[in-house]
Amino acid sequence: MDTTTDPVTDPVPPQLRLTWLASPALPIGAFSYSEVLEAAIEHGLVHDDVSAGAWLSQQLRLLARGDLAAIAQGITAWRAGDEPALREIARWLRTTRDGAEARLQSEQMGQSLLVWLRGQPMASPGQLALLVECGEGQPMPHAFVMSLALATIDVPVEQALFSQAFGWAENQVQAALKAVPLGQTAGQRVLTRLASEIPAAVAEAIATPPARRQLFAPMLSVLAARHETQYSRLFRS
Known part of the structure; x- marks a missing residue:
C-alpha cells in the first residue's frame, strides 16, 4: 500500500x-497507569524521592531499548512507506x-490515540488504512499509533523522542506524587534527574537496531503480576 500519497496539510505548527x-492532557488515559511503580511502592522498593528517582531511571533505560526504539524505527518506516518494517514493529x-495490565495499557491507550488521530489533520487515509492492516485484527499498540502520529510531524526523530520521553517522565512523576506520596518540590527533583538522563536514553533508542530491541525484565513482570491482585x-498498572 502506498502511504506516501494523499498529503495532509496540518495547520498546527510542529x-x-x-x-x-x-x-x-491528551485524552488517552495515560494518567491512570503507573507502569508498576505502585507495586514497587507497595513492596517497599520506592518510598521517597531518591528511591523514586532511581526506580524511574531504570524504567527510562528499559523504555529506551524497547518502546522508544520501536517508535524511532516506526517514524522512519512510516515516512519511507516501508510496510514490511511496519508490520514487524506492530x-x-x-x-x-x-502481562494483563501491560496489554491493557498498550491496547487501551492505542485505541484512544487512534480515535484522536482520526479526528486530526495529520495522517493520510492511506496511512490510517495501513495502520489497521498492520494490526492483523488485533488492537493497535499505543507505541505503534504514536509512531504514525509523530511521523506526520516535520521534525527530526530525535526531537520527537525527546518530547515523548519527557511526557512519559512527567506522567510517572505525577504518579509518584500521588502514590508514594511526594511533595511538589521532591517531585521536581525526580523530574530534574530524569530530564538530565533523557538525551542518553534517546540516543540509545535511535542507535538500537530492530534485532536488539528488548523488554526483558523478569522481576518487573513479577511485580506487575502482583499488582493485578x-x-x-x-x-x-
Whole structure:
C-alpha cells in the first residue's frame, strides 16, 4: 500500500503538535497507569524521592531499548512507506506485552490515540488504512499509533523522542506524587534527574537496531503480576 500519497496539510505548527502529543492532557488515559511503580511502592522498593528517582531511571533505560526504539524505527518506516518494517514493529509491540495490565495499557491507550488521530489533520487515509492492516485484527499498540502520529510531524526523530520521553517522565512523576506520596518540590527533583538522563536514553533508542530491541525484565513482570491482585490500588498498572 502506498502511504506516501494523499498529503495532509496540518495547520498546527510542529512544535505545538509535539507538545500536544506529549501532554498528560491528551485524552488517552495515560494518567491512570503507573507502569508498576505502585507495586514497587507497595513492596517497599520506592518510598521517597531518591528511591523514586532511581526506580524511574531504570524504567527510562528499559523504555529506551524497547518502546522508544520501536517508535524511532516506526517514524522512519512510516515516512519511507516501508510496510514490511511496519508490520514487524506492530507485531513486536503486541507480543512483548507479557502481562494483563501491560496489554491493557498498550491496547487501551492505542485505541484512544487512534480515535484522536482520526479526528486530526495529520495522517493520510492511506496511512490510517495501513495502520489497521498492520494490526492483523488485533488492537493497535499505543507505541505503534504514536509512531504514525509523530511521523506526520516535520521534525527530526530525535526531537520527537525527546518530547515523548519527557511526557512519559512527567506522567510517572505525577504518579509518584500521588502514590508514594511526594511533595511538589521532591517531585521536581525526580523530574530534574530524569530530564538530565533523557538525551542518553534517546540516543540509545535511535542507535538500537530492530534485532536488539528488548523488554526483558523478569522481576518487573513479577511485580506487575502482583499488582493485578494488590489490595488497594490507585492505578490500572
